[in-house]
Amino acid sequence: MFKQLYRWLPPESVLLSDEAMRPYECDGLSVCTQRPGAVVLPNTLAEVKQVLEFCRTHHIPLVPRGAGTGLSGGALPHKEGILLSLAKFNRILQLDPRSRTARVEPGVRNLAISQAAAVYGLYYAPDPSSQVACTIGGNVAENSGGVHCLKYGLTVHNILELKLLTIDGEWLTIGSQAFDSPGYDLLALLTGSEGLLGLVMEVTVKLLPKPEQVQVLLAAFDSVLAAGQAVTEIIAAGVIPAGLEMMDNAAIRAAEDFVKVGYPVTAAAILLCEVDGHAAAVAQQVTKVTKLLAQAGAQEIRLAENEQQRLKFWAGRKSAFPAVGRLSPDYYCMDGTIPRKHLATVLQRISELSKEYGLAVANVFHAGDGNLHPLILFDANHADELKRAEEFGGKILELCVEVGGTITGEHGVGIEKINQMCVQFNSAELSQFHAVKAAFDPNGILNPLKAIPTLHRCTEFGAMHVHQGQLRFAELERF
C-alpha cells in the first residue's frame, strides 16, 4: 500500500524498511516506541499535498514530526499510519528588521532564528531547553516556553501568522501581520494543538530587540519553603524577572557534580533570578530583588559580576536534567503548573510524598510562572520502583489540578498525559474539544489518539473529572 508513495515522492523521501524507519520510532518520550507504516520526508509543498490526499483518500493516519525533541510523545508514530517529517522545510523565507518579524518554514530550528536575527540586534524570545535542535513547527504544535517565558511569554505570544495546510489540502492564513485580526482567533487555537488540526507550513514570528542589560542573582536558602516564599514575594512586589528558576538540594548537588560552577551544595534550595531591560531599571530591580531575597531568609546572595559568571550560573540550571540523570538509572520528569501562590505548599507536599513513596525527587523548575519539573528518581530494573514512580507522578499532577493548576506546563499532552486529561476536563469540555477537532479534521486523520482522550477512554481509565467533588486519580496507564 505505502509503495504507492513512490509515485509522488522521490525514492529517498520514502522510508519503508525497518532499519530506515528506526530513528523515527519515538520522540523525546523514548519509553514509547512504535514502528510506523511509512516515513516520508517531502521536499516540496506539492509533495506534502500529495501525501495529504493519499491519507485523506485511504483514511490513513498521518503523524507530523519536527525535530522529535518533544517530551510527551506527540510525534509517536501510528502503526498503520504515515509519519510525515517536515525536516526539509528548513528555510528562513524573510527576516525584516524594520517590522521585527521573520517568516520561516516549520523545520527551521528555534536557535537558528535568533542566530539569523543577531546581526540586527534582535532575537526570538521563546527558548526551550532543546532550542539547539527543536524546530519552530514543533514549538507551535506544543506552544513551547522556556526559562524566559515568565516575561516574554510562550510561543503563542511570539508569533503573528501561520500558513496552514488543512487535511482537505486548502491553504488558510491564520492571524495577520497586524496587531489584531477579525474573525475567530484561530492562531491561539492552532498553537499547542499538537498536530491534530492541520499542517503548519509557514510561521511568522516576532523578533525582539536584545535587552540593553542582563543581570542574574543567585540566592541560597535553608528551606525549600523559604525559597518558594521568596518567589511569591518577588512577583507580588511587581518585579517581572526575565527568568526565575529554582533548584532543590538534590538538583543543586547533581548539577554541581556535573558542571562545577560553584553552586552552594549545602543549600536546601537556590533561586536564579534574571532581570533585563534598560540599564537603570535593571540596577533598580537588582537592589529590590536583593532586599526581598534577604527578607525571605536567603543565607547567601550572589550577583553575577560579569557575563562569564552569568553564563556559569545558568550552566548549572541548564544541565540539571542530564546531571540528575547521572544520580539514578532512571528518572521521570513531571511537568505540571500551579498558581504561584500555592508554590510553597505544593513543594512541601511533594517532599512529604517523596518520603511516602520512598523515592528521591529532584526539583528543577520555572518557579516564576509556577511550572514545576519534579524529577522522580527510580530504577526501572525494579518493577516495583517504576510502579511507585508512576503513582508518585500521578499524585503530583493530582495535586496540581487540586490547587487550580494544570497537568502540563509546556511539554504537551501527547500520549503521555492523555489519561490525566480526563482529570483536568469534564465530559462537556472534552466533547467540545472533539467538536473543534471535527471542524478541522472530521475523519480524524491527523495525529489520532493524541492530546484529547475519547470519553470512552476516560470511562475506562476510571478517572472522569468530578465537578466540585472528590478527584479520583488512577494509576498512570502504561504505554
Next chain:
Amino acid sequence: MFKQLYRWLPPESVLLSDEAMRPYECDGLSVCTQRPGAVVLPNTLAEVKQVLEFCRTHHIPLVPRGAGTGLSGGALPHKEGILLSLAKFNRILQLDPRSRTARVEPGVRNLAISQAAAVYGLYYAPDPSSQVACTIGGNVAENSGGVHCLKYGLTVHNILELKLLTIDGEWLTIGSQAFDSPGYDLLALLTGSEGLLGLVMEVTVKLLPKPEQVQVLLAAFDSVLAAGQAVTEIIAAGVIPAGLEMMDNAAIRAAEDFVKVGYPVTAAAILLCEVDGHAAAVAQQVTKVTKLLAQAGAQEIRLAENEQQRLKFWAGRKSAFPAVGRLSPDYYCMDGTIPRKHLATVLQRISELSKEYGLAVANVFHAGDGNLHPLILFDANHADELKRAEEFGGKILELCVEVGGTITGEHGVGIEKINQMCVQFNSAELSQFHAVKAAFDPNGILNPLKAIPTLHRCTEFGAMHVHQGQLRFAELERF
C-alpha cells in the same frame, strides 16, 4: 410565543412592548436599528439557562448584549429573536491582590474593576474609550483594546479564565488560573467571537501593579508623513510606549476648540507618546524618545510637567471623537489596522482619497499599533455625501488589506463590516470559521448573521477575496 418567557422569568425581566424595548433597538452603531421579538434581563443563572433552553427548543435567535456600547452592531437585535441583556450580572465575585486576579460577572463595567483594585495599587489594563460604561462581557466578545494596548495588550492578553454556558446549557471552564493550559486554546477563540459561540458568564482578569512613573510627551509636526515616520522610528528603536497616539490637523483643531488644552493648532499632526515603568527607565526613555522626535523633524516637543498637565494632554485625545462630531453633521468612524511600517504611506493615500472624494477626514488613532481611526466628515442630508463617505470608507479598508492589515482593529465586525470579511478572507477560511461555529452552535441560534458572512452573501456582495490577484471592493452595503 414570547409570552411563555413569563413562565420562567419575573415580569420585570421580560420586555415585550415597543416602548420598553426601544432602548435595546441598537448598540453604538446607531444607524442600524431593529426591534427584537423580546428583551429579557435575567437575574439568575437558572433564568439564563431557561432562556437558552427556550431558544434551543424553538430555534429562536438569541442575541447577547452587554452595555450596548459596541460600534459595529454586534448587539443589534434579531427581529424574530430574543435580546438577552446581562446587565444584572454585575458583581465582582473575588479580587485577590496576591495572585493579582479578579473574578467578575460579565455585566461588571470595565472601569469598575480598576476602581475596586485601586486600593491594592492594582488596575485592569485594557481601557477602551467607553470604559466608564462598557462591560467586561462585551470587552471579551469584542476583544477590546484601548490607548494602552500597544504595551499592555488587548482583552485576550489580560484574561485568564472564562466560565462559558454553551447553547446546550453545559458549563465549560475555558483557560485556567495557571500560565498555560492543556487541550485546545479556546480562551483566545472565545475572546473576540462576538457572542456567536456561547455565553460568557464569568471572567477572571489579570490585574497589574500601577506603574511607578508615567510621563507623556507631545510633539508637533509640519507633515503627517513626518509624524508617521517618527512612530516607526520610536518603535524601531526598541521603545515600547504605554500609548502612542496621533491626531492630524483637523482632529487637533476640533479637540482644541472643544476642550482648550493648548494643542498647537497650526501643526499638521501631533503625537502623544506616553512611557511608564520604573522611574529611572522612564527618564531614560523620555530622553531617547525626545531625541527621536527631534530627528524625525518635530517642530515642538513638550513634556507634561506634572500629572495635571499629563491629563490635559490626554483630555484632547480622549474627547477627539465628540469634538470632531461638532465639525460636521455626521462622521463615519473607520477602524482598520495596518503593519506599522506602512503608516506613512497609508496616511498619504488617505489624504489623496480625501481630495478625490471631496470629503474632509480627521485622523485620530492608535499609531503605535497601526490601528487607524479615520473619521470621514459628511452630511447625511445629502444622499450623495453619504454614498461618497461609504465609498471612501471602503477604499480605506481596501487599502488596509492591501498592505497586509485588517478591516477591523478593535471595534469588531458585527453587522457593520460583514461584507468586508469577504475581502479579508478567502472561501476556505470562511468555511473553516463556519465549521468552528458549528462545533459550538450547530443550529446557529447565537447571534445569527453577525461577524462571519455566509459564502452566499460574499458571492452576492461580489467581492470574494481573490488569491494573489486583484482585490475587488464593492460599495458598502446599506443596512
